[in-house]
Amino acid sequence: MERKKSNLAVSVDVTKSKDFLAIIDAVGPFVCLVKTHVDIIEDFDQSLVQQLQDLSIKHDFVIFEDRKFADIGNTVALQYSSGVHKIANWSHITNAHPVPGPSIISGLSSVGLPLGRGLLLLSEMSTKGALAVGSYTQEAVRMARAHRDFVIGFIAQRTMEGIGMQENTVDKDDFLTLTPGVGLDAKGDAMGQQYRTPRQVILESGCDVIIVGRGIYGKDPGLVDEIRAQAKRYMEAGWEAYQDRVSAQA
Ligand code: S5P
Numbered sequence: 194m195e196r197k198k199s200n201l202a203v204s205v206d207v208t209k210s211k212d213f214l215a216i217i218d219a220v221g222p223f224v225c226l227v228k229t230h231v232d233i234i235e236d237f238d239q240s241l242v243q244q245l246q247d248l249s250i251k252h253d254f255v256i257f258e259d260r261k262f263a264d265i266g267n268t269v270a271l272q273y274s275s276g277v278h279k280i281a282n283w284s285h286i287t288n289a290h291p292v293p294g295p296s297i298i299s300g301l302s303s304v305g306l307p308l309g310r311g312l313l314l315l316s317e318m319s320t321k322g323a324l325a326v327g328s329y330t331q332e333a334v335r336m337a338r339a340h341r342d343f344v345i346g347f348i349a350q351r352t353m354e355g356i357g358m359q360e361n362t363v364d365k366d367d368f369l370t371l372t373p374g375v376g377l378d379a380k381g382d383a384m385g386q387q388y389r390t391p392r393q394v395i396l397e398s399g400c401d402v403i404i405v406g407r408g409i410y411g412k413d414p415g416l417v418d419e420i421r422a423q424a425k426r427y428m429e430a431g432w433e434a435y436q437d438r439v440s441a442q443a
Contacts, residue, residue, distance in 0.1 A: 194225045194402075197253060200395065200435050201428040202226035202371060204259070204406035208233050210241045212414040217245065220409065220415045221252030222423040226371075228257045228404055231278050242283045257371075258284035263292055264299025274304045281305055288313040288348055291333040298336065302343040304386065311345035316353055319374025320385040331357030337368060345369055352399030363407040377430065381409075391427065395434035396441075403431045 194200050203220045205227060207213050213234060227249070231237060249256050258280045262269040269289065273281045278434055281304045289297050291314050301312055316333035317325050325333070330349070334356045337344040346369030347353045354366050376388030388408070392398045408417060409423040 197223075197225055198432055199223055199225045199422065199428045200402045200431045202228050202257065202402050202404045203409055203424060204228040204230075204373065204404050205410065206230050206233065206406050207410065207414050208235050209414075210234055210236050213241070214244055214248070215417060216410050216414060216420055217248050218230050218252075219421045221254060221329055223421075223424040223428040224252070224254050226255045226402065228259050228406075229284070230259055232260075237277065238257070242279075246283055255285045256283065257286045257313075258290075260287050260289075262287070262289040262297060262301060264297070265293060266296040266303075267296055268300070270300040270304050273301055281308055281310060285312070286311045286345065288314060288315055290315050291329075291336050291416055295339065298340045298343060302340070302406075310343075312343050313346050313348050313369075313371060314344060314354075315348045317347075317349040317351070319350060319372075319387055321381075321387060322385070334366075338366070346371060346401075349400070350374065350394075350398060352401075354399065368404065370400040371402040371404055372398070372400040373406075375403040375405050375427075376408040378408065378429065385400050391430040392434045392437075395431060396438045399438070401435075403427065425427065 201224050203224050205213055205216050208401050260280055314333050314337050316330045334353045349370050352370050353368060372394045374387050375391060375394055377390055379388055381387045388419055391403050410420050412419060
């Protein structure tokens with residue numbers, strides 16, 4: 194993030210590998226991370242993974258497969274390592290719902306830790322009526338603190354720093370907060386998504402990374418110049434908000 198002066202992650206939710214690769218190549222210079230939903234790609238094959246890895250090296254970004262694991266340890270270990278997608282082989286980080294309890298972390302870390310991978314827990318969600326609130330969110334953060342070797346942060350709507358900690362604790366968390374539901378032009382979509390601006394997310398809510406999908410590629414996945422321009426716009430907005438937060442804290 195510091196190297197590229199970017200706290201922008203782009204979520205590339207398209208169904209054709211040609212569009213997928215073209216968008217990533219266009220936004221690559223502006224992002225610290227590319228988020229994928231590899232199971233929506235209709236013409237997926239192993240060569241796509243190789244091309245994604247090549248782009249990750251070319252543009253210096255981290256790959257995050259947004260798999261949202263949510264099952265028992267044994268099942269998630271298999272889903273993570275095996276099947277068509279073999280996510281653990283190529284995705285630097287992935288994420289999980291804390292709903293099954295700590296065993297989901299043990300299951301995923303049995304595969305991911307030896308490969309040097311990291312995990313994000315979904316402690317909150319961006320959608321209207323989300324159930325991940327209150328004590329659920331607190332327990333998610335406690336689960337993360339108990340597994341710092343593998344959990345590197347959260348998908349959440351605000352910083353999780355200090356959440357669920359006893360008062361007067363001097364311990365500091367060092368987790369990342371990556372935040373979806375970010376848009377500069379829309380307030381939401383027709384299916385419950387809710388958008389806030391990079392400023393609200395980074396400066397007011399203390400998050401670290403903005404995750405932007407349709408705000409960047411939404412008009413037409415073929416309009417590469419427009420996509421590049423939007424990526425630059427979001428990168429600048431995200432980084433400016435971050436710098437303002439850091440200077441306000443100094
Ligand atoms: O709470 C969440 C968690 C995630 S990971 N809300 C979300 O929207 N996401 C993901 O972020 C979602 O699966 C999608 O890939 C992306 C948001 O896309 P956008 O097009 O609405 O920006």
